[in-house]
Amino acid sequence: QPGEITVGGVALHNHLLLAAGVLGTTGASLRRMLRLGAGGVVTKSIGPEPNPGHHGPCLVRTEGGLLNAMGLPNPSKEFVGEIEPLKDEPVVVSVYGKDPEDFKEVAGWFAGTGTARGFELNVSCPHAAGYGAAIGTDPEMVLECTRAVASHGLPVWVKLTPNVTDITTIGLAAEKGGASAIVAVNTVRGMRISTEMRRPVLGYRSGGLSGKAIFPIAVKCVWDLYEACSIPIVGCGGISTADDVVEMMMAGAQAVEVGSAVIDEVRVFEQIARGLYAADGVAAEEIVGVAHRV
Ligand code: RRO
Known part of the structure; x- marks a missing residue:
């Protein structure tokens, strides 16, 4: 296993991060994931006001993955205290808002107390x-939100939606706004309807699909972003094995985030690391983008 590595301005214990949203709601669960082998952790997204989230059901299993419409539940500013004990750990704070001012304000709570190594927008x-996605499909908004948070002086990663025609336009806007890395991707729009109940299974009706089913979508997004952009890319979407990580790196990712797979197997980071660092450590810099060169 490698020592400290740096990706997009953030020092990590290895190339495997806990993805935003999954087990990222308390300081204790984030610490547990680090103990279980995550090289870094991303928090549940924090916004300008406390939010109870959508009505249930919020999370259902479906073929090849999970469908969620949690609805951005979070305690807002109170979360600063939650991660205060993790000050020395590689914690990336995920933030959301409706405009650049919101993003800047929320990031500012964490930037001011030294509890974040970086932000994921x-x-x-x-x-x-x-x-x-109202923001993430508008290049100008992405640029302005990125610029607003970057003004705090900490690394800014921008997590993109795959629900666009051309993800590279959005990636380039993040880069222009001063992002240190791009994270690709968030969940894919999806929906299931119960034929028995005759109604959508999610309380919010539709939601976001994650897990194995979206892995090929994520690989293609990372591939396209690697060709278009100059900043590092963090791959996310359906990763559950060491081979998935290598494939993501061949597409162009310098590191990866793992979310849904953690729900099925809490020891997934150790399992992936065992495969990835089997010999004398993955030489990520030799793998990244290799498939582009053949
Ligand atoms: O909380 C959610 O419902 C949620 C968020 Br913030 C997100 O970014 N992606 C997702 O699939 N669910």
Whole structure:
């Protein structure tokens, strides 16, 4: 296993991060994931006001993955105290808002107390009216939100939605706004209907699909972003094995985030690391983008 590595300005214990949203709601669960082998952790997205989230059901299993419409539940500013004990750990704070001022304000709570090593801008939730994808599909908004948070002087990662025709336009806007890395991707818009109940299974009706089913979508997004952009890319979407990580790196990712797979197997970071660092450590810099060169 490698020592400290740096990706997009953030020092990590290895190339495997806990993805935003999954087990990222308390300081204790984030610490547990680090103990279980995550090289870094991303928090549940934090916004300008406390939010109870959508009505249930909020999370259902479906073929090849999970469908969620949690609805950005979070305690807002109170979360600063939650991660205060993790000051020395590689914690990336995911933030959301409706405009650049919101993003800047929320990031400022954490920047001021030294509890964040960097920020991940959530401009990509597929089922949050006025937030999320409403911003992440507009290049100008992505640029302005990125610029606003970058003014705090900490690394800014921008997490993109795959629910666009051309993801590279959005990636380039993040880069222009001063992002240190791009995270690709958030969940894919999806929906299931119960034929028995004759109604959508999610309380919010539609939601975001994650897990194995979206892995090929994520690989293609990372591939396209690697060709278009100059900043590092963090791959996310359906990763559950060491081979998935290598494939993501061949597409162009310098590191990866793992979310849904953690729900099925809490020891997934150790399992992936065992495969990835089997010999004398993955030489990520030799793998990244290799498939582009053949
Ligand atoms: O909370 C959610 O419902 C949620 C968020 Br913020 C997100 O970014 N992506 C997602 O699938 N769900």
